[in-house]
Amino acid sequence: MKKIFLLITIAAGVTFFYSCSKKIDEANLSYPAINPTKPDANAGTWKPILLTTAGEFACAAPIATTSPDYVVQLNEIKSFQNEISAEEQDLVNYWGAGAVLRWNEIMRELVAKHNIPPFQNPDGTYPAPNANNPLAYPTFPFANPPYAARAYAYLSAAQYDACVAGYYYKSLYNRTAPFNVDANIKTLLPKSTLPSYPSEDAVVLGVSVELLKLLFPGDQDFINQKAEEHKRARLIAGANVRSDLDAGEALGKLVAAKFIARARGDRAGTAGGNPTIWAQQEADCKARGEIPWISQEAPKRPGMLVLFGKVKTFLFDSLTLVTAVRPAAPPSTSSAQFKTELAEIYDFSKNLTREQLRIAHYWADGISTYTPPGHWNYIAANDFVQQNFSEARWARNMALLNMSLMDAAIACWDAKYTYYNPRPSQMDSRIKTVTGLPNFPSYISGHSTFSGAAETVLAYIIPARAQQYTDMAREASASRMYGAIHYRSDCEKGLETGNKVGSYAVSRGHIDGAE
């Protein structure tokens, strides 16, 4: 008897171990190596965003593939390839999926890491992160959705200009890849047909490192480590020699400086406002006869980035923002429509289905996540992987997407602080939420604006998936009503405004030379 039970117990234990394997396959680790259907060798002729011309920054002519120094560089690859460890093979596979993709992913990770609101001071005020002392609490930055949208945009736009410059010099110098020079160089990745100097991976790396250091100054160790791994992966793979990488990285850094200068002057640094501005925005709303938004956090937290609507846009000018993009005023808080919309949200808060809760959480993208712009970057990345884009086209498409997401953030924040509309739970204290209540005015919904912009740009890039993008955007938008944190008007006007912003990115796509 005893033995039987002992055996049963052991058998049950063993079965459990086998049946509950904890191994998880993470989607981003199985992306295939980049292997473009169209190499886009002419990307050096595409229209840059900030550069005056593709050749604005110098890139010195490469040494000849017959020179002794080049042979030294070939030998460096051979020494790397002499024994390739499993870890090195993983590095090659990881970075082989694409430079724009991986640096975008790295930024998403940093955004998630830093997307936590600062804890209050003992006196009930809130400290602001300081870029000049990024590791002191509260660490810099608080990567909230507008901050993140701007970060993704600068990274992507700069990567695009760096690619245009890099491809320009590739065509100009036409130095072939190491595996074409020496048959003993193994190629661990698909052979690129492009000239190899300067390396497109390295221009992306060079520009990305500088932008990431600007935007996440406390994470330089992590960023540098990624850069080292990226370069090593290129050498191990036999894809580039050292001078391809050095030239590309240097060129990328030069391009970065131009974007950093723009970032320093784009008014984001003062978007937090000050007590005078906070009081003024509230007073202006009251003067219009409306009920102003009030922070429902304890202690009351000033609205998030109250002047982000004044940040310099990428795709249109500030006049266009006010005259053509800004949505009309929301339903008055005293109107019948407002009451109907408020009642609808109360109803969601009382009678949410499990599927609606799933949707609310799927799109929540709240604190400690990559934010809604990050979510759309992830969606785009997963789809772009299937498209076999060249590195330059990845950069161009990500730049269109992320410039639209940043401008969507600006347009949305402009509306939020222009109208200063209260949240449903402020107007009806019975309303409780199933996702974090954002600390800023309601109209228009940020998720909806981001999603409207992303939907438009992604449908332009991959028309075959247009319907899916529309469905996703609508679901993301509705998720905010299910979460009981937005009215229907916020969501509908948000989508509409986002669509408008996205169309400016599409217009740019029509004339950038990449179609």
Next chain:
Amino acid sequence: MIKNKFKIISIIFCLLFFNQISFSQTDIDGLMMQKNFFCVGPTVGYSSWKNYWEGTNKRENLNLGTVSTTAAMVMGNYGVTDKLNLLFGLPYIKTKASAGQLAGQKGLQDLSLFVKWVAKEKKIGKGNLKGILIGGYSTPVSNYTADILPLSIGLHSKTAMLRLMADYEMGDWFATISGTYNFRNNVTLDRNSYYTTEMHYTDEVKMPDATYFNVRAGYRSSTWIIEAIADQWTTIGGFDITKNNMPFISNKMNATKLGIHVKYDTDFVNGLSFVADASTTVAGRNAGQSTSFGGGIFYILDFSKKKKEETQK
């Protein structure tokens, strides 16, 4: 008559990790149900915390206020033999935050099943020592979300438990110690990525396993059980909540608790008994500093009588 012979299971409201009351320790004592007897009954519990440990830093959260969990549960224990018992427990849970905007959650949580086996019994000195082996399994019975901590009603992880227990009884006094290893299965979230200490592009979360130690001692007669309890839940692995972040299911949740448990077997109805529990958290990490109370009524059904009567006829 019956009550003198048959001792029933005890319950404690164990380990409040944020809003998870773990009822899995339905069998944490050294008592056995006799063959063909089935003890069953409802219990209720209330647990709350205002302060919690964010990592090792103790704080309050003005946007949560006091987080409370109310639970109603049905538990049962059937004696397959005198030395082999089968147990189950199923709680309905409701959570609430007294401040802030987050909505409380409610629903049926996890069904727990246990096999309890007295592997060894030995006279030592004037007392009696029992070695008990317990295997358990718990699985969510509703599609609740674990991803709205601290208001989730549970962690939605299928868990297997292996517990070794020693119970020493001398007259009306006793002491029981046990150690449990909890194998916790991956949990699926409603989102496609999440951040722990790094980014993960999957909806699956690898749950760290956990150990649980329990020491209890006191008075145990045929009418009364009065015992003091100390226990320690330790998560093996997991990560700390970063400053001002929300908790996550794979956090390193630890807690040390002290409690008491009382059981009274009634004189007026054979097989009817009452239980009451109270506990408080004295140390923790990524856990609420909870105080818990609970009570229950149990009744023993005798499935052996009929058979006996039939044979007598």
